[in-house]
Amino acid sequence: MDWSLLALPGLLVWVIIIFLPWRPWSTRESLDAEQAVELHDLSQLTILIPARNEEAVIGKTLRGLAGQDPSLKILLIDDQSSDRTSAIALEQGLSNLRVIPGEALPEGWSGKLWALEQGRQRVDTELILLLDADIYLQPGTLHTLLAKFESEGLDMLSLMASLRMQGAWEKLLMPAFIFFFKLLYPFRLSNSPSQHIAAAAGGVILVKRQLLEQLGAFACLRGNLIDDCALARKIKNCGGKTWIGLTHSAISLRSYDRLDVIWEMVARTAFTQLRHSWTLLLLCTVLMLAAFVSPVLDLCIGSHITGLLALMIMMSCYLPTLRYYAIHPAWALTLPLSGTLYLLITWSSAYHHLFRSGARWKNRHYSAPASK
Numbered sequence: 001m002d003w004s005l006l007a008l009p010g011l012l013v014w015v016i017i018i019f020l021p022w023r024p025w026s027t028r029e030s031l032d033a034e035q036a037v038e039l040h041d042l043s044q045l046t047i048l049i050p051a052r053n054e055e056a057v058i059g060k061t062l063r064g065l066a067g068q069d070p071s072l073k074i075l076l077i078d079d080q081s082s083d084r085t086s087a088i089a090l091e092q093g094l095s096n097l098r099v100i101p102g103e104a105l106p107e108g109w110s111g112k113l114w115a116l117e118q119g120r121q122r123v124d125t126e127l128i129l130l131l132d133a134d135i136y137l138q139p140g141t142l143h144t145l146l147a148k149f150e151s152e153g154l155d156m157l158s159l160m161a162s163l164r165m166q167g168a169w170e171k172l173l174m175p176a177f178i179f180f181f182k183l184l185y186p187f188r189l190s191n192s193p194s195q196h197i198a199a200a201a202g203g204v205i206l207v208k209r210q211l212l213e214q215l216g217a218f219a220c221l222r223g224n225l226i227d228d229c230a231l232a233r234k235i236k237n238c239g240g241k242t243w244i245g246l247t248h249s250a251i252s253l254r255s256y257d258r259l260d261v262i263w264e265m266v267a268r269t270a271f272t273q274l275r276h277s278w279t280l281l282l283l284c285t286v287l288m289l290a291a292f293v294s295p296v297l298d299l300c301i302g303s304h305i306t307g308l309l310a311l312m313i314m315m316s317c318y319l320p321t322l323r324y325y326a327i328h329p330a331w332a333l334t335l336p337l338s339g340t341l342y343l344l345i346t347w348s349s350a351y352h353h354l355f356r357s358g359a360r361w362k363n364r365h366y367s368a369p370a371s372k
Helices: 009-021 057-067 085-091 111-120 140-152 168-185 209-214 216-221 228-235 259-273 277-299 304-324 331-353
Strands: 047-050 073-078 095-099 126-132 135-136 156-163 206-210 242-252 360-361 362-368
Touching: 009 085, 009 277, 009 304, 047 057, 047 085, 047 111, 057 073, 057 085, 057 135, 073 085, 073 111, 085 095, 085 360, 111 216, 126 140, 126 209, 126 331, 140 156, 140 206, 156 228, 168 259, 168 304, 206 209, 206 228, 209 216, 216 228, 259 304, 277 304, 277 331, 304 362
Parallel strands: 047 073, 047 126, 073 095, 156 242
Antiparallel strands: 126 206, 135 242, 156 206, 360 362
């Protein structure tokens, strides 16, 4: 078999990616806290934090918010935690923190969206910040967010939080996770007026309350496991303006130092990302095998030239992401392995939806719609 011919589709994939005019591999769409930014009135803002068994991180998350403004309005919805999430939150002594005991999860809702809806019903400010319980905000982040939000006339702004990338598994898979997300949802296109593509990162989302309520609040998203992108799409479909970018100023406190932890996190939504379509799964498999496996096979047992060229372009596309997160460039050599692992995780996600009653997250099962 002439492996160089088999590697040609992979080479074509990477040539197309690197020359796409919207540059999905670029990290130029980013926003970090500025020390000299104009101070904004944070009284127009309420923070909603859905939390379920987050005792390990909630204290630092709340201390980060206190560093923005000690009087910041915060609603923490305790989604029936079995640990000390609420107690630790209250121990922080924030004057405007209110902890809301979450009610039982109704049928058809995801846990996070139901928690957010319960908090939303108690908000009376112009703006709402949806913040995951494990996200620490650097000082000045909220003022920077509001400055961009107001200057660009946005209706929704979201930040892709900086994930922990310390251990070997984290360096192997977490930069690749963000890289693949940006390939699926190019930020430049997502930030354009086009309604064909919309993206958001659920860890940090700033949105206008009135617009959210006009859409039907979180009830319009219930059941969505990829609720952030679904919300961005609904806002763009009604003529709203959205923006998403990378950041170093919103930091995820969650550890991903074991493969099984990353596997569960990605598998929760991987098949959902493909709309629970077996046709799309097969197309994705062919594409990823061509992009990540065939160049390596050609380099090992083929004529080498085609595979080597494909790998060089692949790594060139990946390097901006590694540089952004200060990861050594040598980790670019591991992208074929990362891609192969993500393909296996996607298949495991499909398996769970087919044979194990859908996705599982934080001891809850979410059934999938009928497979296509």
